[in-house]
Amino acid sequence: MAMSGLTALVTGGTAGIGRAVAIQLAQDGADVIVHGRDADRGASVVTEIEAAGGKARFLQADLGAADDIKRLAHEAGDVDVLVNNAGIYKFLPTSDMTEDLFDLHMSLNTKAPYLLVQALAPGMVQRGHGSIVNISTLAAAVPTKGTGMYSASKAALEQLTQIWAAEYAEQGVRVNTVAPGPTRTPGTDAMDADTLKAVADTTAMRRIAEPEEVASAVTFLASRRASYITGAVLEVAGGRPAIG
Ligand code: NAP
Secondary structure (H helix, E strand, O other), X not given: OOOOOOEEEXXXXXXXXXXXXXXXXXXXXXXXXXXXXXXXXXXXXXHHHHHOOOEEEEEEOOOOOHHHHHHHHHHHOOOOEEEEOOOOOOOOOHHHOOHHHHHHHHHHHHHHHHHHHHHHHHHHXXXXXXXXXXXXXXXXXXXXXXXXXXXXXXXXXXXXXXXXHHHHHHHOEEEEEEEEOOEOOHHHHOOOHHHHHHHHOOOOOOOOEOHHXXXXXXXXXXXXHHOOOOOOEEEEOOOHHHOO
């Protein structure tokens, strides 16, 4: 049990990639805090983890509100593994982007991880160990028309990941990025089949990922098996060279 004795906080653990990460971390022995807004979804993930013999609890917070983020960090207590997964993606060209949606992308995809690292990394430093995995997107490195604010908010997160890796490396805290390609989640289920097929065709494998395939990269980086890896971006994207 690679994660035995460790507490992991997974933001957006109620759905999609975060849900798969929460379940895999619990399978590896972590005590998992499943974060989200939707209490029913949260309860369902906790029940699934407990039914398999794992440990989990749900914490509710709206990551669009700084006070709620600080409360979440406080209620979570000592966290050994932080997975900054919650995020939004609205693919809009600049001409259609509203100021509110601009702010929401920066707030959920960049500011929330920042505030959580700020609140939880000092405890990791004090205990001499910790691991943070930030979920970005392939779109941060391969900008595409229409993904503007989404790509930019995640590119900022990737830059911060490198900075945090440097800030905390000597104190035993590793910080890495997982950059998924298109992945089957409630978020992408909302897309129409043609769009999803077109997105799948941008990968060398010509298919989208299952959330568990992304989660296994996250749990690897979070675990002690990745003890000499920090500041890395691990693309889980079905073969990037095919993307033009
Ligand atoms: P999803 O199915 O849309 O689920 C989003 C998760 O984030 C849910 O757990 C949701 O909680 C939570 N969330 C959303 N807004 C929130 C808010 N204001 N406060 C707190 N929690 C909030 O997402 P996904 O597709 O699994 O994506 C997860 C991450 O992977 C995102 O950061 C996304 O950018 C990244 N990613 C996804 C893909 C993909 O193709 N799916 C590709 C590359 C990167 P509730 O259940 O409470 O609503």
